[in-house]
Amino acid sequence: MLLEFALIGGVLTGMYYGFLAVGLNLVFGVLRFVNLAHGSVVVLGSYLTWELSNTWHLNPLLAGLIAFPPSLVLGAVIFYAVTPRLSRSADPEMLSLILFFGIAQAIEAITTIVFTSNRRALPGSTLGASSVSILGQRYPFYWVLGAAIAVPVFGAIYIYLYRTRLGLATRAVMSSPDDAASVGIDVKRVSAICLGVGLFLAASAGSLSIFIRGGTDPAQGIAVTTFAFTVIVIGGLGNPISSIAGGVVLGCAYNLAQAYAPSWSGVIPYGLLLAVMLIRPSGLFGSQVRVA
Amino acid sequence: MKIKTKLHVTLVTGAVLAAACGSSSKTTTATTVASSATSAAAGAAAGPAPAAITVGTLYAGTGSFAVSSLPEYEGIKFWVHEVDASGGAYVKAYNKKIPIKLVSYNDQSSTSTAGTLYTQLITQNHVNILMSDFGSVLTAPAVTIAKENKQLLFDVSGTGTTFFQASNNDPYIVLTSLPVSSIWPQPAVAFMKSVGIKNVAIIYGANDFDQAQANTYKQGLAAEGINVSFFQSVPTATTSYTTLIQEVAAKKPDAFLELGYEANDIAFLKQLHSSGTKFPYVFTVFPGQNHSQVEAAVGASGLAYTYTYGAPPALVHNSPSVGLGLSSFTTAFESYASKTHINFEDIAGYNAGLVVQQALANAASLSQTDLRAGVLSQSGKFSTLIGPFSMNAQGAQTGFPLPVAQLLPASSGSATKVTIVWPKSKATGTAVYPAP
Amino acid sequence: MLRDDETLVGEIPGTASKDRVTQLFRNRSFVGDAAVALVLIGVFAFGRSFEANTLLLVNLMVYMILAQGINVSYGFTGYLPFGFVGFFGAGAYGMAVSTSKFHVGAYPGLVAGVVVSVVVALILSPLLRLRGSYFAIASLAAAEALVLLVSNPSAQGITNGAYGANLSSVFNPGASYVSTVVALGLVTAAVVWLKHSPFGLALRAIKADRSSAAMSGINVVRVRTFAWVISAAMAGLGGACYAWVISVFYPGDVFSLTTSVFAIIFALFGGIGTVVGPIVGTVVLYGIYNAIGITVPQYFQLIYGLLIVVIVLFVPRGLASLGASVFGRMSR
Structure with a gap:
């Protein structure tokens, strides 16, 4: 009974975790750096959601769509301002970690200045229903909603990557930027778009995060980034579609820990991340093997 | 080659040690200077009065503690504003009113930054009064620094268990605005017994504040013969409780207590509501202290009939012996800070100021030891908008008991009201147990 | 300047050991580095007579130590541990547990702190198989797991769990300050040694090209584990x-990610692979940090975040490289 609940709950939340993390994976795949500002953008998305719902009385999930244009612009601005200088440095990969930490700090500071440091949360009733019954047990409505939204999101990412010209170019850049450039792909343009799309995915995940995490505050960013990184490591770095599988594994492991050893549940994401990195660095579902 | 390299290391180390010894003798000089400065301040009672009493404090403008620290800081600023509007605080050492000057820095919720800034307040700003930032975590560095510099620390809300152990032998700390969290649950245990609760489940955050409460509950309930069938900690960063709620539901306890920080309580209450499970008695920590914010986040239906600590502003003291009563405070503070809702932290900051004022009004001189004696002499002798003030020999607050409150739905059903239900002498309503 | 001298050092290992010593002392860079170490110790040894905020001095020294630690790991081997603070916390808890639970004195406690962090490093040494961001974030995960372990109620009997540590039994502001000065001296001396020893050269050889280093007979795994x-x-x-200095703290305080990031930024800004870089980087940036904190506290985080961005974009190789290029231009 409890086992069943933990597993179904794990799958539901896990699909949402995949959604939360997929933007980070896309950016890593294309630009080869970890966007440490990912979580801060998720938080921004949550604040946008709160404003829409509380100030404008609109459906909170609209935030997930409205965020599209500003995310693309932000992605392009960051990309063109930052990468030319970064790529000239001795160790772009490491420097980008620090750089994006700085950007995360700045975003967090701006969020605090604009929205104050007060915690914002929305009651579950904002979404309509409060719980849903599956196989005789009741699950929070936002878990089911998170999973239900994650499916089309991953569908759309799949279509984008495998059925469009831009997606083809994206995959080419992912496997080798030099080869991609040699066949006439505008690597910079593709990368800038991917960064924007990655930020958009983060922001739109934020509109659900405010419900699933029970609320948001500016200081949450780094924790969200580490969590998302765990998801993509488990799934396989550089393979966006595998993020959903990584999310489900993490969701189930976390729920099982909470059911049977709650005081250790916090160690689960980090323990899994270390185990996967040491035993199977390519991720449980990744195909690319990264040579150490 | 290797030998020579070693020689170098030895040379450098030797120089290091020599230099360090030099510094060691310097230390003593520095300490002597500092202590003579202290005694100078002590003797100054006879000399001219200072133009202002400087009060130094820190606040967290950003980071995880900002949400609680900023309102507390507002409360302190409001106190300074009030005192100065009335011509200053009465200082016994000079037998006159002296204005208060506030010096404050932003520690960004970082303890190492807080450490530097507390030292800055003491050694550079030479504050007369040192007040700590919100909560145990940001107060912790101040405990040592205050002791080292022989400066009395007015600890506003840091209820840390290790701060007030008798073995610390630390005469430089007083806790102003909250009782140590280990005594918070006492009235609640009595209430649970009175309604006939037999079986209790407790989950708590793995932090000082919550764990101290959880352990008091566990002991108190055991002493009353009440069974604690589930007792589990969760990491403080936990935001997901749904599976845990499911597990507890299977044990069918009469009472389910979740002891967390505000973010934990909000997540827990929301998830409890969406899980569709009901318990006769549900208790969380923060709805009583910060009702408006918790209710906005959880919704009235999620809060209805749950229990909490009945802290001010829900607990009303309108005729304290010092300072403003709750209603006049609320009016004055709301217009000062342009806020529409006050919460407990606002009041805690203001209350800390009132305690400082008592210290000044009763200390024979401005020396730190006299200030402490001034506060201790007033233990049990005054009350503020929080309640009666009393303090033990370790400087821990033992007054200000927190009654049990229930969040009863208002007639409209779209809001809840914090209603004190226990002890009977303070009750503003009758408990609805079991929750419908 | 530093860069040129490094090449000079690089020519040494082929020569006989007797010559090496003479050469070492003829080497301007070595003498310069040793002088830096001595000046540094002197400044802090007498620091309290001109700076009353002793904790500011302690924090400066602690960040210099951490920045040098990052320097050894990243500057000499190319591994950037984001979770470096895990060792810092392990050391703090080694000190706290040994003094308050096992009642050893403060000095054995300091040794215990070092031992605990070394043990943690050995346990985590398989992480060295990872590179780049993988290693950086895996080490962060390890540090996060460690803090949860320390604060878990099951560890209460040893670490005092979530109630935090209180070292009031060994509290001694004078001695703990002096010990920090000595610690900084030891750490700086170790970096001077690393930079000028064959071992340091082996490390840099590995960093530059692992397979040719292995082919020239360097035991890559052993050498880099030792550096780690x-x-x-x-x-x-x-x-x-x-x-020891701060005495009262919670697990989260000594395992805070900010500490890692600060140490990394200080080391990078000053210039890694040098002795003086991390020191200068810490003085300048931690100085700026405190100045912002005291003057414009409301924009603290924003200014600091943007400062990081500017440093990475405009001084990616650190101040030492700027110094080198200016010097290079002047001498040309």
Whole structure:
């Protein structure tokens, strides 16, 4: 009974975790750096959601769509301002970690200045229903909603990557930027778009995060980034579609820990991340093997 | 080659040690200077009065503690504003009113930054009064620094268990605005017994504040013969409780207590509501202290009939012996800070100021030891908008008991009201147990 | 300047050991580095007579120690541990547990702090198989797991769990300050040694090209594990000293990600692979940090975040490289 609940709950939340993390994976795949500002953008998305719902009385999930244009612009601005200088440095990969930490700090500071440091949360009733019954047990409505939204999101990412010209170019850049450039792909343009799309995915995940995490505050960013990184490591770095599988594994492991050893549940994401990195660095579902 | 390299290391180390010894003798000089400065301040009672009493404090403008620290800081600023509007605080050492000057820095919720800034307040700003930032975590560095510099620390809300152990032998700390969290649950245990609760489940955050409460509950309930069938900690960063709620539901306890920080309580209450499970008695920590914010986040239906600590502003003291009563405070503070809702932290900051004022009004001189004696002499002798003030020999607050409150739905059903239900002498309503 | 001298050092290992010593002392860079170490110790040894905020001095020293630790790990081997603070926390808890649970004195406590962090480093040494961001974030995960372990109620009997540490039994502001000065001296001396020893050269050879280093007979795994352990020991020593000075702390305080990031930025800004870089980087940036904190506290985080961005974009190789290029231009 409890086992069943933990597993179904794990799958539901896990699909949402995949959604939360997929933007980070896309950016890593294309630009080869970890966007440490990912979580801060998720938080921004949550604040946008709160404003829409509380100030404008609109459906909170609209935030997930409205965020599209500003995310693309932000992605392009960051990309063109930052990468030319970064790529000239001795160790772009490491420097980008620090750089994006700085950007995360700045975003967090701006969020605090604009929205104050007060915690914002929305009651579950904002979404309509409060719980849903599956196989005789009741699950929070936002878990089911998170999973239900994650499916089309991953569908759309799949279509984008495998059925469009831009997606083809994206995959080419992912496997080798030099080869991609040699066949006439505008690597910079593709990368800038991917960064924007990655930020958009983060922001739109934020509109659900405010419900699933029970609320948001500016200081949450780094924790969200580490969590998302765990998801993509488990799934396989550089393979966006595998993020959903990584999310489900993490969701189930976390729920099982909470059911049977709650005081250790916090160690689960980090323990899994270390185990996967040491035993199977390519991720449980990744195909690319990264040579150490 | 290797030998020579070693020689170098030895040379450098030797120089290091020599230099360090030099510094060691310097230390003593520095300490002597500092202590003579202290005694100078002590003797100054006879000399001219200072133009202002400087009060130094820190606040967290950003980071995880900002949400609680900023309102507390507002409360302190409001106190300074009030005192100065009335011509200053009465200082016994000079037998006159002296204005208060506030010096404050932003520690960004970082303890190492807080450490530097507390030292800055003491050694550079030479504050007369040192007040700590919100909560145990940001107060912790101040405990040592205050002791080292022989400066009395007015600890506003840091209820840390290790701060007030008798073995610390630390005469430089007083806790102003909250009782140590280990005594918070006492009235609640009595209430649970009175309604006939037999079986209790407790989950708590793995932090000082919550764990101290959880352990008091566990002991108190055991002493009353009440069974604690589930007792589990969760990491403080936990935001997901749904599976845990499911597990507890299977044990069918009469009472389910979740002891967390505000973010934990909000997540827990929301998830409890969406899980569709009901318990006769549900208790969380923060709805009583910060009702408006918790209710906005959880919704009235999620809060209805749950229990909490009945802290001010829900607990009303309108005729304290010092300072403003709750209603006049609320009016004055709301217009000062342009806020529409006050919460407990606002009041805690203001209350800390009132305690400082008592210290000044009763200390024979401005020396730190006299200030402490001034506060201790007033233990049990005054009350503020929080309640009666009393303090033990370790400087821990033992007054200000927190009654049990229930969040009863208002007639409209779209809001809840914090209603004190226990002890009977303070009750503003009758408990609805079991929750419908 | 530094860069040129490094090449000079690079020519040494082929020569006989007797010559090496003479050469070492003829080497301007070595003499310069040793002088830096001595000046540094002198400044802090007498620091309290011109700066009353002793904790500011302690924090400066602790960050210099950590920045040097990052220097050893990243500057000499190319591994950037984001979770470096894990060793700092391990050192702090080694100190706290040994003094308050096992009632050893403060000095054995400092040693215990170093030992604990070395043990943690050895346990985590398989992470060295990872590179780049993988290693950086895996080490962060390890540090996060460690803090949860320390604060878990099951560890209560040893670490005092979530109630935090209180070292009031060994509290001694004078001695803990002096120990921190000595610790900084030891750490700086170790970096001077690393930079000018064949071992340091082996490390840089590995960093530059692992397979040719292995072919020239360097035991890659052993050498880099040793560097990793030295770097962890430095952080552990820093953590133990900090714990002694601050005396009352919670698990989260000594395992805070910010500490790692600060140490990394200070080291990078000053210039890695040098002795003086991390020191200058810490003085300048931690100085700026405190100045912002005291003057414009409301924009603290924003200014600091943007400062990081500017540093990475405009001084990616650190101040030492700027110094080198200016010097190079002047001497041309």
